[in-house]
Amino acid sequence: GAGVSQSPSNKVTEKGKDVELRCDPISGHTALYWYRQRLGQGLEFLIYFQGNSAPDKSGLPSDRFSAERTGESVSTLTIQRTQQEDSAVYLCASSAYLGDGYTFGSGTRLTVV
Amino acid sequence: AQTVTQSQPEMSVQEAETVTLSCTYDTSESDYYLFWYKQPPSRQMILVIRQEAYKQQNATENRFSVNFQKAAKSFSLKISDSQLGDAAMYFCAYRSNTGNQFYFGTGTSLTVIP
Numbered sequence: 001g002a003g004v005s006q007s008p009s010n011k012v013t014e015k016g017k018d019v020e021l022r023c024d025p026i027s028g029h030t031a032l033y034w035y036r037q038r039l040g041q042g043l044e045f046l047i048y049f050q051g052n053s054a055p056d057k058s059g060l061p062s063d064r065f066s067a068e069r070t071g072e073s074v075s076t077l078t079i080q081r082t083q084q085e086d087s088a089v090y091l092c093a094s095s096a097y098l099g100d101g102y103t104f105g106s107g108t109r110l111t112v113v
Numbered sequence: 114a115q116t117v118t119q120s121q122p123e124m125s126v127q128e129a130e131t132v133t134l135s136c137t138y139d140t141s142e143s144d145y146y147l148f149w150y151k152q153p154p155s156r157q158m159i160l161v162i163r164q165e166a167y168k169q170q171n172a173t174e175n176r177f178s179v180n181f182q183k184a185a186k187s188f189s190l191k192i193s194d195s196q197l198g199d200a201a202m203y204f205c206a207y208r209s210n211t212g213n214q215f216y217f218g219t220g221t222s223l224t225v226i227p
Binding site for chain 1: 213215
Protein backbone atom coordinates (compact mmCIF):
# COMPACT_ATOMS: atom_id res chain seq x y z
CA GLY A 1 0.00 0.00 0.00
CA ALA A 2 0.90 3.67 -0.12
CA GLY A 3 1.49 3.96 3.60
CA VAL A 4 1.77 1.97 6.80
CA SER A 5 -1.66 0.74 7.81
CA GLN A 6 -2.60 -0.12 11.38
CA SER A 7 -5.75 -1.66 12.71
CA PRO A 8 -7.82 -1.17 14.69
CA SER A 9 -7.53 2.57 15.04
CA ASN A 10 -8.95 2.44 18.53
CA LYS A 11 -9.46 -0.47 20.89
CA VAL A 12 -11.13 -0.54 24.28
CA THR A 13 -10.69 -3.74 26.23
CA GLU A 14 -11.35 -5.03 29.70
CA LYS A 15 -8.48 -5.65 32.06
CA GLY A 16 -7.29 -9.23 31.74
CA LYS A 17 -8.35 -9.72 28.13
CA ASP A 18 -5.93 -10.38 25.28
CA VAL A 19 -5.63 -7.95 22.37
CA GLU A 20 -4.06 -8.21 18.94
CA LEU A 21 -2.86 -5.19 17.00
CA ARG A 22 -2.07 -5.33 13.32
CA CYS A 23 0.45 -3.50 11.15
CA ASP A 24 0.69 -3.65 7.38
CA PRO A 25 3.98 -2.04 6.28
CA ILE A 26 4.83 -0.37 3.03
CA SER A 27 5.45 -2.94 0.34
CA GLY A 28 9.17 -3.61 -0.03
CA HIS A 29 10.11 -2.23 3.38
CA THR A 30 12.22 -4.90 5.01
CA ALA A 31 12.36 -3.36 8.46
CA LEU A 32 9.37 -3.06 10.78
CA TYR A 33 9.22 -1.53 14.24
CA TRP A 34 6.71 -1.32 17.05
CA TYR A 35 6.74 1.58 19.50
CA ARG A 36 4.55 2.48 22.44
CA GLN A 37 3.61 6.06 23.26
CA ARG A 38 2.01 6.74 26.59
CA LEU A 39 -0.04 9.91 26.97
CA GLY A 40 2.18 12.99 26.85
CA GLN A 41 5.36 10.98 26.55
CA GLY A 42 7.89 10.07 23.90
CA LEU A 43 8.16 6.86 21.95
CA GLU A 44 9.28 3.69 23.67
CA PHE A 45 10.86 1.01 21.48
CA LEU A 46 9.25 -2.42 21.70
CA ILE A 47 10.47 -4.71 18.92
CA TYR A 48 12.18 -4.66 15.54
CA PHE A 49 11.97 -7.06 12.59
CA GLN A 50 14.43 -7.11 9.71
CA GLY A 51 13.59 -9.49 6.89
CA ASN A 52 13.91 -13.09 8.02
CA SER A 53 16.43 -12.33 10.76
CA ALA A 54 15.66 -13.00 14.40
CA PRO A 55 13.73 -10.02 15.79
CA ASP A 56 15.19 -7.62 18.32
CA LYS A 57 12.82 -8.04 21.26
CA SER A 58 14.87 -6.04 23.72
CA GLY A 59 12.17 -3.42 24.26
CA LEU A 60 9.28 -5.68 25.14
CA PRO A 61 8.28 -4.72 28.70
CA SER A 62 7.10 -8.14 29.88
CA ASP A 63 6.35 -11.65 28.69
CA ARG A 64 2.74 -10.62 28.18
CA PHE A 65 3.90 -8.84 25.03
CA SER A 66 4.76 -10.72 21.86
CA ALA A 67 4.93 -9.95 18.17
CA GLU A 68 5.13 -11.89 14.97
CA ARG A 69 5.98 -11.11 11.39
CA THR A 70 6.16 -13.49 8.48
CA GLY A 71 8.82 -12.44 6.00
CA GLU A 72 8.32 -8.83 4.96
CA SER A 73 4.58 -8.78 5.41
CA VAL A 74 2.06 -8.02 8.09
CA SER A 75 3.02 -7.95 11.75
CA THR A 76 0.83 -8.53 14.78
CA LEU A 77 1.54 -7.33 18.30
CA THR A 78 -0.25 -9.34 20.97
CA ILE A 79 -0.74 -8.26 24.55
CA GLN A 80 -1.99 -10.95 26.87
CA ARG A 81 -3.85 -10.34 30.13
CA THR A 82 -3.95 -6.61 29.53
CA GLN A 83 -3.34 -4.24 32.43
CA GLN A 84 -4.32 -0.60 32.79
CA GLU A 85 -0.70 0.48 32.37
CA ASP A 86 -0.82 -0.99 28.86
CA SER A 87 -3.10 1.87 27.83
CA ALA A 88 -1.20 3.81 25.18
CA VAL A 89 -0.92 4.45 21.48
CA TYR A 90 0.94 1.65 19.73
CA LEU A 91 2.77 2.88 16.66
CA CYS A 92 4.15 0.77 13.87
CA ALA A 93 6.76 1.98 11.41
CA SER A 94 8.65 0.55 8.48
CA SER A 95 11.75 1.53 6.58
CA ALA A 96 13.48 0.42 3.42
CA TYR A 97 17.10 0.55 4.53
CA LEU A 98 19.37 1.48 7.39
CA GLY A 99 19.52 5.22 7.77
CA ASP A 100 16.21 5.76 6.07
CA GLY A 101 13.64 7.60 8.06
CA TYR A 102 10.75 5.58 9.34
CA THR A 103 7.31 5.80 7.80
CA PHE A 104 4.81 5.55 10.61
CA GLY A 105 1.27 4.34 10.72
CA SER A 106 -1.42 6.31 12.52
CA GLY A 107 -1.27 4.01 15.50
CA THR A 108 -3.73 2.05 17.57
CA ARG A 109 -5.02 3.74 20.68
CA LEU A 110 -5.48 1.03 23.29
CA THR A 111 -7.55 1.74 26.37
CA VAL A 112 -7.72 -0.86 29.11
CA VAL A 113 -10.66 -0.36 31.46
CA ALA B 114 22.00 3.33 25.36
CA GLN B 115 21.90 6.64 23.59
CA THR B 116 19.78 9.39 25.10
CA VAL B 117 18.03 12.25 23.35
CA THR B 118 17.03 15.33 25.31
CA GLN B 119 14.50 17.94 24.33
CA SER B 120 14.56 20.57 27.05
CA GLN B 121 11.58 22.58 25.83
CA PRO B 122 8.29 20.80 26.59
CA GLU B 123 6.33 23.64 24.99
CA MET B 124 7.10 26.44 22.56
CA SER B 125 4.99 29.05 20.82
CA VAL B 126 5.56 31.24 17.79
CA GLN B 127 3.65 33.93 15.98
CA GLU B 128 2.50 33.04 12.50
CA ALA B 129 5.12 34.01 9.89
CA GLU B 130 7.86 34.23 12.53
CA THR B 131 10.81 31.89 13.10
CA VAL B 132 11.19 29.41 15.94
CA THR B 133 14.03 27.10 16.97
CA LEU B 134 13.50 23.80 18.77
CA SER B 135 16.41 22.38 20.74
CA CYS B 136 17.73 18.84 20.87
CA THR B 137 20.85 17.37 22.41
CA TYR B 138 21.97 13.76 22.43
CA ASP B 139 24.54 11.60 24.08
CA THR B 140 26.58 9.08 22.13
CA SER B 141 30.07 7.67 21.87
CA GLU B 142 29.62 6.79 18.22
CA SER B 143 31.01 8.84 15.35
CA ASP B 144 28.61 7.76 12.62
CA TYR B 145 24.87 8.05 13.08
CA TYR B 146 21.69 9.67 11.82
CA LEU B 147 19.52 12.36 13.34
CA PHE B 148 15.89 13.09 12.55
CA TRP B 149 13.10 15.47 13.38
CA TYR B 150 9.56 14.11 13.31
CA LYS B 151 6.29 16.00 13.55
CA GLN B 152 3.22 14.50 15.21
CA PRO B 153 -0.01 16.42 14.68
CA PRO B 154 -3.21 15.53 16.58
CA SER B 155 -3.93 12.88 13.95
CA ARG B 156 -1.11 10.86 15.63
CA GLN B 157 0.65 10.27 12.32
CA MET B 158 4.38 10.75 12.77
CA ILE B 159 5.77 12.63 9.80
CA LEU B 160 9.45 12.85 8.92
CA VAL B 161 10.44 16.51 8.70
CA ILE B 162 14.17 16.38 8.11
CA ARG B 163 17.17 14.14 8.59
CA GLN B 164 20.91 14.62 8.94
CA GLU B 165 23.78 12.20 8.47
CA ALA B 166 26.48 12.77 11.06
CA TYR B 167 29.30 12.48 8.54
CA LYS B 168 27.93 15.45 6.60
CA GLN B 169 29.06 18.85 7.82
CA GLN B 170 26.47 20.72 5.80
CA ASN B 171 23.24 21.37 7.63
CA ALA B 172 20.17 19.76 6.10
CA THR B 173 17.41 21.97 4.72
CA GLU B 174 13.88 21.14 3.58
CA ASN B 175 11.98 24.21 2.42
CA ARG B 176 11.11 26.20 5.57
CA PHE B 177 12.80 23.66 7.85
CA SER B 178 16.51 23.65 8.55
CA VAL B 179 18.79 22.25 11.20
CA ASN B 180 21.82 23.49 13.06
CA PHE B 181 23.94 20.39 13.57
CA GLN B 182 26.82 20.85 15.98
CA LYS B 183 28.53 17.46 16.15
CA ALA B 184 31.11 18.35 18.78
CA ALA B 185 28.44 19.80 21.02
CA LYS B 186 26.05 16.93 20.20
CA SER B 187 23.35 19.41 19.38
CA PHE B 188 20.71 19.19 16.65
CA SER B 189 18.25 22.08 16.65
CA LEU B 190 15.37 22.57 14.24
CA LYS B 191 14.57 25.99 12.81
CA ILE B 192 11.15 26.62 11.33
CA SER B 193 10.96 29.78 9.24
CA ASP B 194 7.79 31.62 8.21
CA SER B 195 5.76 29.51 10.67
CA GLN B 196 2.33 28.43 9.50
CA LEU B 197 -0.73 27.32 11.43
CA GLY B 198 -0.24 23.82 10.04
CA ASP B 199 3.14 23.61 11.77
CA ALA B 200 1.42 23.28 15.14
CA ALA B 201 2.24 19.80 16.44
CA MET B 202 4.50 17.80 18.71
CA TYR B 203 8.05 17.66 17.40
CA PHE B 204 10.32 14.77 18.25
CA CYS B 205 14.05 14.61 17.79
CA ALA B 206 15.43 11.13 17.12
CA TYR B 207 18.83 9.44 16.94
CA ARG B 208 19.75 6.29 15.11
CA SER B 209 23.07 4.52 15.23
CA ASN B 210 24.72 3.47 11.99
CA THR B 211 24.57 -0.11 13.23
CA GLY B 212 21.68 -0.23 15.65
CA ASN B 213 18.14 -1.41 15.12
CA GLN B 214 16.16 1.29 16.81
CA PHE B 215 15.61 4.97 16.95
CA TYR B 216 15.94 6.82 20.24
CA PHE B 217 13.39 9.57 20.64
CA GLY B 218 13.30 12.65 22.82
CA THR B 219 10.23 13.44 24.89
CA GLY B 220 8.98 15.98 22.39
CA THR B 221 8.27 19.70 22.14
CA SER B 222 4.70 20.90 21.70
CA LEU B 223 4.66 23.80 19.25
CA THR B 224 1.77 26.27 19.19
CA VAL B 225 1.44 28.69 16.30
CA ILE B 226 -0.38 31.89 17.22
CA PRO B 227 -2.40 33.52 14.42
